[in-house]
Amino acid sequence: MAALRNLLCLVIGFALAHSLPVAAQLSPQLPMVEVTSGGPSHLPIAGRNYLGLNVGRAHYGVPCGSTSLLCDDTAPSTEFYVGRMIGNFWGVELAYLNGGGAPRAGGDLRAQGLNLSLIGRAPLGHAIGLYGKLGTTYGRTENPALAGNANDQGFGFAYGAGVSFDFTRRLSATFELESNEFRFAGTGRDPVRSANLGLQYRY
Numbered sequence: 065m066a067a068l069r070n071l072l073c074l075v076i077g078f079a080l081a082h083s084l085p086v087a088a089q090l091s092p093q094l095p096m097v098e099v100t101s102g103g104p105s106h107l108p109i110a111g112r113n114y115l116g117l118n119v120g121r122a123h124y125g126v127p128c129g130s131t132s133l134l135c136d137d138t139a140p141s142t143e144f145y146v147g148r149m150i151g152n153f154w155g156v157e158l159a160y161l162n163g164g165g166a167p168r169a170g171g172d173l174r175a176q177g178l179n180l181s182l183i184g185r186a187p188l189g190h191a192i193g194l195y196g197k198l199g200t201t202y203g204r205t206e207n208p209a210l211a212g213n214a215n216d217q218g219f220g221f222a223y224g225a226g227v228s229f230d231f232t233r234r235l236s237a238t239f240e241l242e243s244n245e246f247r248f249a250g251t252g253r254d255p256v257r258s259a260n261l262g263l264q265y266r267y
Contacts, residue, residue, distance in 0.1 A: 112155075113267050118143040118240060120260030122163040124173055126207070126248050139164030139172075141258045147183060155183040157197060161244060163256050168208050175246045175256050177203025179222050191230040198223050203246040220245025220253055228264065238262045 120141050128135035145159035159179040165172030181199030188194060204217040224242030231237065243257045 112149040113147070114149070114264055115146045115267075116144070116238070116262050116264035118145075118238070118260035118262035120240075120258045122166075122175075122256050122258040124163070124166050124175070124256055125254040126173060126251050128168065136167045139166040141260070143260060143262070145179075149183070149185070153185055155185070157181045157183050157199075161201065161203070163246075163258070171206070171208030173208065173248075174206040175203055175244075175248075176205075177201045177244070177246065179244065181222060181224075188227075193228045193230075194225070195228060196223075196225040197242075201244040201246070203244065205246050205248045207249045207251070214249045216247045216249040218247040220247065226260075234266045236264045236266075238264055 118141075120143075122139050122141035124137050124139070126137075128137070141164050142162050143159055145157055147155055147157035149155035157180070159181070161175075161177050161179055163175040165174050167173075179199060179201040181197040183195060183197050185193055185195045199222050201220050201222040202218070203220060205215065207214040207216070222242070222244045224240055226238050226240030226242075228236045228238045238261070240260045240262065241257075242260065243255045245253050245255050248254050
């Protein structure tokens, strides 16, 4: 996932480079804003809300073990998220992740959780853009390979990057690579990485 980390750094740096000139242009205009009573405000809205749905394939980093006859490291994954852009380049996002069930001896290896991330966006053209995210995931996992209490939970590091294509001003398609760290009973922290296709709606 070194390429994903490099792309994430590139997107955040590109967004920062674009946001600084914009902030410099806007700051001298602030004293010129006039607020009048009794009429509607004509100031632009600073933030944009959005929601989205991703589907993809998750890859579990938990080892199968040498005696396991039934083992699959991949499973279908889904992600539902809501977010808000603060300005044109930065935002925050809250997501629910479900890594599906990867077949193992005794049951399915599962991971799900809530993710909170800082988002950085950088336009590449009229309809195409890059984005990266960095944050934390609070997850809950089940490991059927262990007897007794095979559940675990806790916080882990999360990051990702992707590309978006705007169909309209409100609707976009996305392709995203992401990694979320989960705590698994018996193994400690292990990443669950996924490649996702999705739709995003802005309102």
